[in-house]
Amino acid sequence: MMLILDSYFKNFPARRKVAEFLFxxxxxxxxGKIYLREVEVPISELSRVIGVNRKIIYHTIxxxxxxxxxxxxxxxxxxLPSLITMAxxxxxxxxxxxxxxxxxxxxxxxxxxxxxxxxxxxxxxFSRNLIQEEAKAYIVIDGTLPVEVFVKVKDIPGFRKLVLxxxxxxxxxxxxxxxxxxxxxxxxxxxxxxTED
Numbered sequence: 001m002m003l004i005l006d007s008y009f010k011n012f013p014a015r016r017k018v019a020e021f022l023f024x025x026x027x028x029x030x031x032g033k034i035y036l037r038e039v040e041v042p043i044s045e046l047s048r049v050i051g052v053n054r055k056i057i058y059h060t061i062x063x064x065x066x067x068x069x070x071x072x073x074x075x076x077x078x079x080l081p082s083l084i085t086m087a088x089x090x091x092x093x094x095x096x097x098x099x100x101x102x103x104x105x106x107x108x109x110x111x112x113x114x115x116x117x118x119x120x121x122x123x124x125x126f127s128r129n130l131i132q133e134e135a136k137a138y139i140v141i142d143g144t145l146p147v148e149v150f151v152k153v154k155d156i157p158g159f160r161k162l163v164l165x166x167x168x169x170x171x172x173x174x175x176x177x178x179x180x181x182x183x184x185x186x187x188x189x190x191x192x193x194x195t196e197d
Contacts, residue, residue, distance in 0.1 A: 008063075008070055014052050018060040019074075021050050026079030029064045029071075036079065083124045083140045087165065088184030092123065093144050094165040095153070099135040103158025108137055110156045115139070118149045134160075144168055154179065 005023070009016035021027075027034050027041060034041045034057075047054045064070045087094045099107045108127060115122060121142035129135040144166065153162055163180045164171060171181050 004069065004073065008067060012060075012063070014056045015060040015063060018046075018050055018052060018057055019064070019070075021046075022060075022074065023077065026077050028077040029061055029074040032061055032065065034061065080126075082126055082138075084126060084138050084165075087140045088167045088182075091143070091167050093141045093167070095137075095139040095141065095145065096163040096165065097137045097139070097153070097159065098161040099129075099137065100158040100160055101129065101135045104129045104135045107156055107158030110158075111137070111139075111153065114152070114156065115141075115149070118146065120145060120149060144171075147171070150179075 005016055005019055009019055022029065022034065027036055029035075034043070034046060043054050043057050047057055050057070064074045083090075083092070084094055097111065112122070112125075122139055123142050124140040125137065127137040145164065150162075150164060150171070153159065161179070163182060165182045165184065167184045169183050171183070
């Protein structure tokens with residue numbers, strides 16, 4: 001997708017900024033308007049969030065709609081709901097794994113095989129390997145990842161870095177030169193509220 005944006009927006013940096021925002025958030029362009037699924041998004045609010053004036057957004061919409069390849073792509077954009085950000089609050093964990101681009105397919109399949117062998121219940125997978133971005137995978141785990149599995153993930157060929165998003169404060173001690181543990185303080189607040197009832 002970034003190659004398409006490079007090709008069509010190379011002479012229009014402000015329009016490219018708008019197009020990138022639309023693509024990353026899954027907002028579509030149809031009939032001279034911008035939509036979040038079937039809900040029209042106000043241009044004034046978009047201009048504030050993106051940091052461009054409204055005129056740039058209108059020019060971007062016009063340009064997309066008169067450029068057939070762009071029109072085909074931007075008409076079909078849709079946001080993808082995900083459990084990633086709310087998982088630790090729900091008591092689940094998220095493995096955020098950075099992989100080597102050349103090893104991406106093998107490393108991802110090895111990771112999934114390894115999780116399966118260790119009876120780790122996977123609820124959701126989101127993964128990207130775009131040319132101009134780091135190759136990453138986000139895997140939402142039902143419950144928490146056993147410590148021995150967490151420690152062995154770094155042995156997978158193609159592995160670069162692991163970030164574990166967890167509700168478990170005790171896992172902060174697992175941090176090594178390859179890994180990072182992000183503890184969810186919101187889980188404590190929710191548990192505190194539940195015990196007050």
